[in-house]
Amino acid sequence: METIISIKPLLAVLVSLLVIPMLVSSSDKPNVRESWTFMAGIIKFLIVVSMLPVILSGKQIALTLFKIAPGADIAFRVDALGMLFALVASSLYIITSMYSIGYMRGLNEHGQTRFVSFFALAISATIGAAFSANLLTLYLFYEVLSLATYPLVTHHQDANSRISGRKYLIFILGTSIGLVLPAMIYCYHATGTLEFAAGGIFSGQLSKPSATVLLLMFVFGFAKAGIMPVHSWLPAAMVAPTPVSALLHAVAVVKVGAFSIVRVITGIFGVDFLLSFHLGAVVAAIASVTILVSSCIALTQDEFKRRLAYSTIGQLSYIILGVALLSPKGMTGGMLHIAMHAFGKITLFFCAGAIFVATGKKYISQMVGIGKRMPLTMIAFLIGSMSIIGLPPTGGFISKWYLVLGTLEGDQMIMLFVLLSSSLLNAAYFMPIFYKAFFCTKEESMFEDKIEEAPMMCVVPLLITALISFALFFFPQPFLDLAQLAVKGFIGG
């Protein structure tokens, strides 16, 4: 495969890092500060997009920054999968920055400079993780992301966020140091390399039991992916301001977790290796349990953001499940779901935040009749939830379609059952919200019959993401092409 050396991946990572001093220095001029954020976000996005044609033509972009040890440098390599993820994260960052302005100013939050600065650091680390050439670099950015998110999760600095922050750290940092670190060093010890390679890095050094243990250490160690039982940090992290929940806990942070697991499955173990030991089934089984259990828990949650959080946990496992099927269609579906779920779920979080800004309501039971008050928001909500459920005409349908094909391809009827029943559960926890928002009697309605939306800066972003979710049904090309290209690289290469 042809590789081009370019500084672009580094620039894409650095842009939002270098803008932090600007953000801090313009902390008393919020408008200047926000324009710095936008400028960095847009430049970052443009850099990512400028690499897209190269990647789509089947080439890769690489850059080695620092030589650490043979086979484990700090280095970037942009391939189709990384590109897909970076594209999602960097585009949504711009929209979320816009939403943040509406949300944070609407609620008159404190410490906004700190907020945007750590946000910039977090997105920087996300792009870094997407472009990592090896496990060491991935681990580096994974950790930076964990730590950059901590002050965002605990933004309110009250007792509640302190407890949640602690939970967040115990799960995220505890597993990454306790499980991933030793597993990673063991891989290096056994093979002398950590470079992601199409066929994996092992060639006969591992027996089945030790491979199983190692794989599980990675799957549970990357706790950002929210595989049960290391999921419970995510609902707790919902104390964060909604832009954080939206971008980080529906897109960047959680997807870095899923992305890392996908990388380990495809690049460290390799598809053939896992097939020969039948280890894909183990991961798929764990993911299936997570999908079903989390969907059931989501049914019981009355706090809007917590319901969304449990829904996210389930949807993340779709990604893992798809890739763990180890069949071309299934993997395509799993990777595609990174993108499709991102646009759908961020819309839902934006809606939750907009409702909170406009009405102060956090619980679903208090939202009866809200459709009359905030019709645009709730229509966006409908589109977002349809995408999550996987109904046409939304992007979510495409990824679920491939996932279903993947199960058929591998003759995995149990997995097919899991996917379909989960979709029903998704519908069961989203549709009542929408139904009650519009279809209720005058007496039931908790809101006056007067349209009063959240600030424009909140509403526009959620309309954009809803529109994109809708559009992705008709034009899934860039993401679909990237996913197929990635799969071809992992299986064909």
Added chain:
Amino acid sequence: MEHYAALIVVAPFITALFAGLFVWIEERLSYPIVLAGLAVSVYSAIQVLIQVMAVGTLQYKFAGWPPPIGIEYRIDLLNAMVLCLVSGIAFLNLIASYRSVQQEISDRTGSYFTVYNLFVTGLLGVTITGDLFNLYVLIEITSLTSYAQIALGDKDRGPLASLNYIFIGVIGASFYLLGVGYLYMYTGSLNMADVAVLIKGSQGSSTVLTAFILCILGIWIKMALFPFHVWLPNAYTYSPVIFSRVVAPLMTKVMVYVMIRLMITVFGYDYIFNTLHLSEAVVWLATLAILAGGVMALAQKNLKKMLTYIIVCEIGYMVGGAWMGNQLGMTGAILHILNDALMTFALFLAVGNMVYRIEKVDITDLKGLFGKMPWTMGGFVLAALSIIGVPPTCGFFSKWYLILGAMEKGAYHFVAALVISSLICAVLFFKVFEICFFESGSHGHEHSSHGPVAIEEAPVSMLIISGLVSLSLIVAGVYSGTIVNTIILPFLK
């Protein structure tokens, strides 16, 4: 110039004497004199390192007397690196701590600076000398000057801590001296290189065995390896800021250097690992040291004291790595000398800044410190992350080599200890961060008022050095591959 080697030690020594003299003439001049001495020392050390890297080991015969009769300085890559480290840290600390000396020991600054430079002279001498007895004398110089400086600290606890240190320190020194006596008895020589040649082939000799055990025990006591650590926490906690900032990063690390020097240069790998088979036992001891240090740190209420227990823990890292009996472990140990010195220095610089402003650093005194001293806390956080071992800070990379070394040997208990201590350190530091972040420093308010807190930072001279050293942790981290390839591996070959 060939006399750089001598200048490294002589410059601080002479300036120490002059500074002492100027106490009677014009006390204010003592400081610049001492500073100039250290500047010369730093410059010479760097020159020597460059020379050694270019042409290999340097031998400097004092006053032209040939060894083994005369005193010889022998500088290879290892001690050239440690020399740069010692002189650099001592120099930077002198700048950073000037204000806190004015605050703490205002009545006798001139004499203090004299003792300070004598202490540094001792450390440099220990590092540079190629003579076993000379080494003893210089260790005693460092120790005696330490006793004096510790006693200048906390009015109530300082003298007692110093006395404690004297008792144990003297025992350690006596052990070492006794060991050197046995070696002299057996070989009739005190020059390290000479002794090494003379004891080769005398594996079975009980005299050599006794000498070895006594020397190593003596050094272990001096470096505060668990369970010989009891003198260290109080001595470092109750000493003046300037002294704890220099002794914490340097003293134990120089002693680890001495241990490695004795192991590699004098007694030899073969003797220790193939004749005595001590690796197993000592690695277990190091494992215990790591765990004990971590657990004891958890129990501390005072920040400075907590950090001293972390030093106890870190000593376990280096001893374990050095006694692993393979190249990777030794690489990790040597790299950790550098990294640990830097990160401990960064931590104590930050703590010194805090002491300058808030005087007492019990953990509960640190409320609201992120708002009050943001820059200091920034440096502190970076250093703490390095101790935890988060990439790309340098602490991660030495841990990487140490774990690899342990895996190669199959010492999985040591791997577990390293991982557990990382987790313990994470708990320790985040406990501190939580108090600094969530609890408001201003009294009288029940709820933390989210208004801007008045910033009361340490003086700029302290901040700049503290910030630079903290940033250097990242630089040392990403360049650790270079350091290993240009200094450590060539040394070990």
